[in-house]
Amino acid sequence: MPGWGPGDQRRQLRRKARPAPAPAARSPRRGVAWIIVILETVVTTLDEQGEPHFAAMGVVWGEETIIIRPYTNTRTFRHLHKHGEAVVNVTDDVLLFAKSALTHERLECEPAPRVHGVVLSGACHWREVQVREIAVPPAAASASRADVITRVVGAGTLRPFVGLCRAKHAVVEASILASRLRFLPLPEVLAEIGRLEALVEKTGGPREREALLLIRSHVERRAGNAGGRR
Structure with a gap:
């Protein structure tokens, strides 16, 4: 990807990453035993030119499956629909969360080890995901949310999660x-x-x-x- 430094950054990130299990994941919408956990995260995707996009977003969290729920008129939805990959970052740095929610600022990031995307440098830990299914409401209006069901294909930790005061x-x-x-x-x-x-x-x-x-x-x-x- 243009603009990245020497490959040692990617190798260092790979050492901190670990492969994720990839069994045949079930959709959380099936069955009745699922406990839905929604985490506030920063979802990173790439645009058509390979530039990173950062979006604060609540996701339905799971170790094998993560559901991202972007509005259908957003960049995140377009990037997921076109490229099918993303990184879901968890951070306790709320300034990064606020910036990714309200600005288009390019935040510090590193190439992801396993998908075509980036890891937020200020993340505590992350999950790399690939899209399995996109469910869009019928006759979707601009304010509709899609259910983008993804499979976790990689994960890693950069630093401990201190917690939220x-x-x-x-x-x-x-x-x-x-x-x-x-x-x-x-x-x-x-x-x-x-x-x-x-x-x-x-x-x-x-x-x-x-x-x-x-x-x-x-x-x-x-x-x-x-x-x-x-």
Whole structure:
């Protein structure tokens, strides 16, 4: 891929990766014994030019199968539909989560060992996945979600997952709210972000505070563009 450095980065990442089991995975939509676990992650895909795209996204998590649920009008959906591969990154750095939710900033990343994609350098651990099935609602509107059912083909760990304090949880929730301004009343979003902001001030560090400033700026900019409507 153009722009990558020497191959030692890829070899180092491979040493931290491990192969994932690839049995005939069942869809979580079948049967009644499944416990659905939704994790907030950063999904990385590649566009037609091989440039990485970062999207904060809740996924249905599993060791063998992961369901990614992008909206059908997003880049993530288009990339998954065209290329069929992605990396699902788990991180406790909520500034990276906020940036991937609200900006198009290219974050620091490394080539993935087993799929055509990238691993977020700030990830704690990751799963490399390949698409098995894409289910799109009939007559899908622009706001519809697809179920992209993927098979885990690789996994790795970069560092321990420290955990989420109240401030980190607050940033994740505020990022999700800010990303849904098209669907939610602006006064409600502002009120909830104000409540979450207080948690960050009480228990957060520099990264959490920077993330909240990014979120607040995004919301205020969108509010200004809307001329105060909503």
